[in-house]
Amino acid sequence: MLEIHRLTSREAFFAPEIDRLRAEWAADDARTAASLDGADALDGDCALCAQPTRFALVGGAEPNWRESQTCAHCGLISRVRFAFQLADLRALRRGGAIYLTEQTTPAYFWLLKAGFDATGSEYVEDPARREMLSDYIRTMTGGLERRLRHEDVTRLGFPDARFDRLFSFDVLEHVPDHRAALREFARVLRPGGLAIVTVPFDVNASASLRRASIGPDGRVVHHVEPEYHGDPVADAGCLAFHTFSWDLLEDFRAAGFDAVELALGRDARGGLRGLQLAIVASRRAR
Numbered sequence: 001m002l003e004i005h006r007l008t009s010r011e012a013f014f015a016p017e018i019d020r021l022r023a024e025w026a027a028d029d030a031r032t033a034a035s036l037d038g039a040d041a042l043d044g045d046c047a048l049c050a051q052p053t054r055f056a057l058v059g060g061a062e063p064n065w066r067e068s069q070t071c072a073h074c075g076l077i078s079r080v081r082f083a084f085q086l087a088d089l090r091a092l093r094r095g096g097a098i099y100l101t102e103q104t105t106p107a108y109f110w111l112l113k114a115g116f117d118a119t120g121s122e123y124v125e126d127p128a129r130r131e132m133l134s135d136y137i138r139t140m141t142g143g144l145e146r147r148l149r150h151e152d153v154t155r156l157g158f159p160d161a162r163f164d165r166l167f168s169f170d171v172l173e174h175v176p177d178h179r180a181a182l183r184e185f186a187r188v189l190r191p192g193g194l195a196i197v198t199v200p201f202d203v204n205a206s207a208s209l210r211r212a213s214i215g216p217d218g219r220v221v222h223h224v225e226p227e228y229h230g231d232p233v234a235d236a237g238c239l240a241f242h243t244f245s246w247d248l249l250e251d252f253r254a255a256g257f258d259a260v261e262l263a264l265g266r267d268a269r270g271g272l273r274g275l276q277l278a279i280v281a282s283r284r285a286r
């Protein structure tokens, strides 16, 4: 059973009752990790698949809960399944439109195969690479999807209020002007539509860290040690411009969202161990 705590501030996250819960969860995760005894998967039930499954782990004796707990049926890792569970997708089956800021991933393929009206995109400037990825998308979707859609999230090619749900998983930290992306997210959502966004989030910091920026000459300026994340469409990895913290919630509010929350979720049996965090932001009525 998914337990969700919707927090709107750093103070709420560090309130005594949430502190206590997080300590309990961490202890339970540590016991579970200690009892793995070399196993690299846990039995459980996937809420998206609505059936028993195995959740595959990476990281050995210290599982990386956030990046694994991969369901054997849907193939989705924990943070993606958590985001989909937060989005009330059942309500959308009656015909709502979804935008996902990825198109070559299990998350996007899952939405398509589940029959949702989903649009995905990637940021791929090289036309030859777009062709190659289009081939991949056709193969992976059995021809449901024809072509790679190239989009810059700070200048989206969609009309206003086109979507009911927007998902963005660990993309925003790679966007130099993330506030422009948030304004675009708000623009393409209908009033009351939801953005569900994951990013690496430093709950302890008092402010986001600007890791790098683009200088006047268009070159990257590093302010701290560069950090690159794995990227499904770029071999070299992708530079992180930010390590976000609580002020990101304010950036959402300034961009046109209200009811901006950091959702903290837990479902040990459902493959949501570790610190599961996602931002859920509701598009303000115009």
Ligand SMILES: [Zn+2]
Pocket: 046, 047, 048, 049, 053, 071, 072, 073, 074, 075, 076
């Ligand atoms: Zn599943």
